[in-house]
Amino acid sequence: MAASDPAGLCRHLNAQGSRYVLIGGHAVGANGYPRATRDADLLLAPGEENWRRTLAA
Template sequence: MAFRDYEEFIASLNANGVRYLIVGAHALAKHVRPRATEDLDIWIDRTEPNARKVLAALRQFYKGVDVSYPVEKFMDPENILRLGFRPRCIEVFTDLVSQLTFRQAWRNRVVGKLDSVNANFVGLEDLIQLKTDSGRPQDLVDVEKLNRALREVKKSEKRK
């Protein structure tokens, strides 16, 4: 899966009104700076109306091919949909190991660009929470960088 696929997938989500957030290394790149990654991580709101929109987006992304994926899978907190193969794949999560809910994170989202398309990114403080909660070694390294960025943001807000 090439980077162009990332853009096309996000464009399909946008066109179908899907409530999603980019998390993981691409969100890190939005707030701090890029680091190597093998995938694009997307967290979706696991409501039934949103799940139906995700299916419509998948059909659009696959140019109308029947996806044959039950809508219930997008409401199952244990489900992860993987499109493509590493080192270039898209992973769609219905839940993340965190105290943070999708609804909370959605309120704090940041709209930005993923290459040439508008995209919804998890906010800086919420990304810190998600990465802290995951506890993975790489995520804890990322948390240090994100906390530095957060301190800079707060300093600049005080100057205003």
């Protein structure tokens, strides 16, 4: 998975059952607002089990 592939990242996280929100430039662009920056940040739901699932992805 390439760093420039936020959809691939989301597929991996979803497959593990991770609870998250994608924020940053990729999220803004996915909603139809072009941005010069292409950063992808994640906001994770709290909890040790969710963090473990996220790291497993």
